[in-house]
Each structure stands twice: as structure tokens, then as C-alpha cells.
Amino acid sequence: MSRVLLAPLDPVHDIGLKMIARGLEEAGHETVLLPPDLTPEEIVSQALVKEAQTLLISRTLGYGVAELLARFIDLADAAGLREKARIGIGGMAVRRELAAELGFDAGFGPGTTVEEVACFVERREYVPDPTRTHKEKADMTAGYDYGYRHPGIAAKLAGISALIMDWVKDKTSPGVERARLRDELWDVKRWRSREGNGALFDHYPALCGDVPRKFYESGELHPKTRRFTKDEVTGLENYLAEAKARMSVLKLQHTRRRPLVFNQYGTGCPFMDIGHILASEAWGADGVVHFDPSWGARTEGFLDGFLTHQEDGTVITAANLNRIGAGLEKSTLWQVRAHRGLNTPETVVLAAKLGADLTKINICYGSLGAGTDPERLTVDGYHAILYAKKYNLPFDVVTNEELAGVPAHKAFAGMLIVADLAVRLGARPILQPLFAYSPEVMIHGLMEDNYIDFNAAKVQALRGIVNAPIWPGAPIGFLTHTEDRVQSAMATALHACLAAALEVDAISIASTDEAYSGGPISAPAKVDTLRAVQECFRFLGQAAITPTAKADDYAAAITDGIERVLDEVLRTGDFVAALHAGVLGSREEGAYPGRAGKDTVRTAK
């Protein structure tokens, strides 16, 4: 037990000291708390009279703090107090560097815990507990039975799923064949043990496009990529080992369990990604999403090796994903996207074998908003779903075609078609509506008053149709962000608050660089948004956000619209033809059937 004198060196503020005093008393120390507005002489005198072994003083006001503290320490020296007591200084105006410079025994800045002060009083070294926030991976699909609450829509979706399954049953593609090779011939344990790729590459190059084929035949790399050097790899291993030893993670949700918070990485460089991911995890992200380059989606086949890329998007290779996955905290959910492009089914297989927790699949968005041929992506998406089921990988069904101008009800119809197909195939889809200031919203004035009603209506509409997990994205607040750091973080945080109030399962958030196009996203930009989201969750707690009556009208209109679109698909009698015909998003609405992979679907042998 120690005798501790606590004194505010301040005219009024002593709340922090009161909390510290209470904590020290609970820890068994004798404390004396002096009132505010005493002079330094009076405080030093009291410390001597009370025979304090520790003196803790606080200062909140910033004006003249350095001079005041310097005078205090001189006075304590002259009075002989320094020989009898250790002196610590804390408070909002105090920085550790200043305290050390002036000769205090300890300095405690804003955010100091009682435990830190108790360690000083008890002459123990303060070691932050790396497990202070214990997180575990959460399965956001648990508890959902995918039962329909809207029988009319359920019946129409059943009819469309039957059409798709009948259409794909005798079809295959180079993407499906590569996925089959990766599934059957690539043993990840042997590969990790440096025993090679088995017979995979005996057959794989023949199914690839020019860039990967040249790579396998002659070692030629994509012009924007390079291999890491040995010293970089060694450096990464050392960096990871040291950062992990210091690592702890924050929890963002305050008193709620949901929503889980995801952010995206994909600087182009797996090493920079790992640095960004560590920062995201430390500041509270529950999950991270792999963002690959757009040219990768237009390329038949994956490259191989440990590669960095000079532009946006980190190249998918086994080695890149393996390094990134190995660096993740045990609690971090890892999503690798397979929602568009020519490597969709193989992405699911590769990601699953390397330990991913989630993927992303949407035939409609990938066909209409992301450049992949509808016929090809219907075949590849179907097989991607089968692999997602096989490897127990839930996936979100993203609806980013809304950003091009497709109305929400059409995007949702496409999402529900893919989700229904997935459930019938035994997979676990997650609905991903956008929380966005979309072209539809702008044109029709759906958010003239607030950003709440239409976003809430989307969740309400989906919940009225099916009992499925909902994960708004991607990122929430899309097209509301500006280049201003404060506005951007706040826009995300307020949308996160709405998501929490709506009790959705997860959200994907942007960084504060979301609207900045001049360069790569920076680590501080990720941290700033996470901090803002944490503060908003703290602000909201268990309280509610109440949409206006318009939300009900919007939800009803979305539901009616979905039903009309499904009717139209059924009338077309062919899902792929419906995609081409604009039923799920027309050219006038900004949806263009993609061309990557055109004429590559063939009849299976």
C-alpha cells in the first residue's frame, strides 16, 4: 500500500483525478485528493505534511503549461520533496514527452488508464494486455434459415432458379475447368511444405489467356508486376513477428454485437496490404476484403509467385493470398472477392484452400456492371456457388450495379435470384444492399431530406421477403463521401450508426480517402474512419434511429418492383437472355452486358 496525494494544478478541473483516486483506493492505496485552485506552493507543502510517497498532479488547461510545470518541479526540488516522493503529472494538457523533458517521474496523457497509474504508484512496469479485447470470428449466417416471408416472390425465384439450373447443366468454360484442376490437383499442404504444385501446371497453362500462359511458358511477368526480393521477404517476416508481439485489437461495437465492420485492402502490394491490415485490425476492423486489379478479372487464369503490383488492386496468386492470410489476426474474417471476371470459380477454390472465410459472388452485377459476359458468368457463377458450398464459404451478393444507375429494385431482383439459386445449391448467401447516394436516388430525389429513409427501406424490403443475413456495403455511404477527411469519416460513421440501429449483420466501410483519386489509400485514412465508426457506435449504444413514414412507402415500392422484374425474367423464359435484354438493368440505366469471356462457354463433355 502506498500513500498517494492527488492534486489538480488547475482552477477547476479534477474529474480525471477523482477517477484515478477511486481506482487506486480500490487497489488498496491510501489516497488524499486536494481541491482545485491551490498554488504550487500549497500543493508541495501538503505533500510534505501528508508524507505522500507518490504525488500525482493534473493539468487540463493548456495555457502556459510548460512554464507552470517547470516552476512546479523546481519548487519540489527546492523543498526537498523529490527525495521523499515520486511525482507524476497527467491530464489533457500533458504530453509524455513534456513530462520527461521537465524531469517528472512519469507523464500520463489523455486516455490514461487507472492500471497505468497504479503501475507507477506500485513501481511495476506497465505492460498493456494484448488480449484486453478478446475477439472471435463470427458466422454472420448463423441463425438464418432463408425462409421466405413473401410467398409470391418465393415462387417466382423458384421458377427462375429452375431455369438457370437447367441452362447450365451441360455447359462449361475455361474458368470452370481451371477451377476443377485447382480443386482436384492442387494440394495446399504439399505446396506450403514446398513440395510443389503437383500436376496442376501440366494442364493449367493450356486453359489460360496470353499473359498467364507466357508466364508459365517463359517466366514473363505482367508489365506492372515484379517479384519481391529476398531481403524484402526477410524484412516482412521480421516486421510481422515484431508487430504481432505488440498487437492488440480494439472492439468497435460498444454494447452491441452487430454489425461486424469490414474494410477493403488492395494497394497492389501484399506487403503494404499487410501493413494496412494490421492497422485496420488494431483499430477495430472485424474483417478485411481483398481487392484485386481490374485487369485480373479480364485475364483467363492466375499468375503464380509472390508478386507486387504498381497500381490499384493486389494480384491474386497463391503466394500473395497465403502471405496475406498468414498475417491476419485469428479473429479477423477474410473475404476474397469472386464476383466478376474470368476466374470466379477458381478464386473461390483458391481462397478457400488458403483459409478465407468469405467470398463474394453475383452473376447479375458481374455481368451488367463489371464487364463479364453474361453467358460466361452464369456458368462460372453457378460453379463458384457450388465450390462456396463445398468449402463452406458464405458469400455476399453485392448490388453495385446501382452505382451505374440501375434502380434498387432491379439490382435486388438480381441479388435475390443469385441468393435463391445459392440456397437451393446448399450455399449460404448474404444479401448486400448498398447504402448509397445512387443515381436513382439523385434523379428521383429519394434522399432530398435525409439519408436514412431509402437505406432503411432497402433493409425493410429485404427482411419482408426472406430471412437472410444482410451486410450493407460496399462501402456504406457510397457517393456521399468527399475528399475532406472529417466529412468522409463522419459520412461513413453516420451510415454505420444507421446500420447498427437497423441491426444488420455487417457493414463494409471506406477509408477517408474514398473520394480522393490522386493516389493510393493511406494507412491513416483507414484509421480515421475506424475511429469515427467507433465513436458513432459509442454515441448510439442501444438507442434507435427512427425513419420517417416515407421509408414504408419506399420499401413497398421496392418490393413491388422486385416482383415485377421477376415476372419479366420468367416471361423471357431464359435468365441469360433476360440479362442481355436489360430486364435486370438496361443500357439506358447504365448496365452494359460485359464482353470479357464472350463465346467461351461450351458444352461439357
Added chain:
Amino acid sequence: MDKALERVMDALDVETFFVCGSEEAGRNYMLGLLKGFGFKDVDIVFAQYEGPGVRVRGRAYVYRPADRYRWLLTEADGGAGR
């Protein structure tokens, strides 16, 4: 490279309020300031001008993706070490 700069993960942001008469002037002040610090890869992330001056955030990329990051490399390799 300065030891502290070697520890910057990717970019250094500088933000302030310039007393000036236009957004363009404020942007130029910031770019000049960053170049004066010796940075070459500089940009304006955000600038908003109102009557009294401009609120501006400038950025200097210390590293772009695929560069060799000195915070990653060991002392022996000429990096910052850890």
C-alpha cells in the same frame, strides 16, 4: 532519408489554414511547402476556400505500392530497422 520519414508507412499529410485570396493560391502554397520540405510526389487531397482563406490538406507519398519500404528492411540492408 530522415530516420522518422523512413518509418512513415506510406504518406505524410500536412494540413493547415492559409490566409489567402483564392483556393488556387492556397493549393499553390501547400504544394510549395511540401516541395520545400524536399518531397517530390505531392498532391492536394482537399482544399476548401471561403473568404478568410483556405482549409487545405496536402499529401506527400513517401512510398507508393511496389516501392522498397525502408520500414520493412533491416539495418544491414540500409533500412530503418525496427
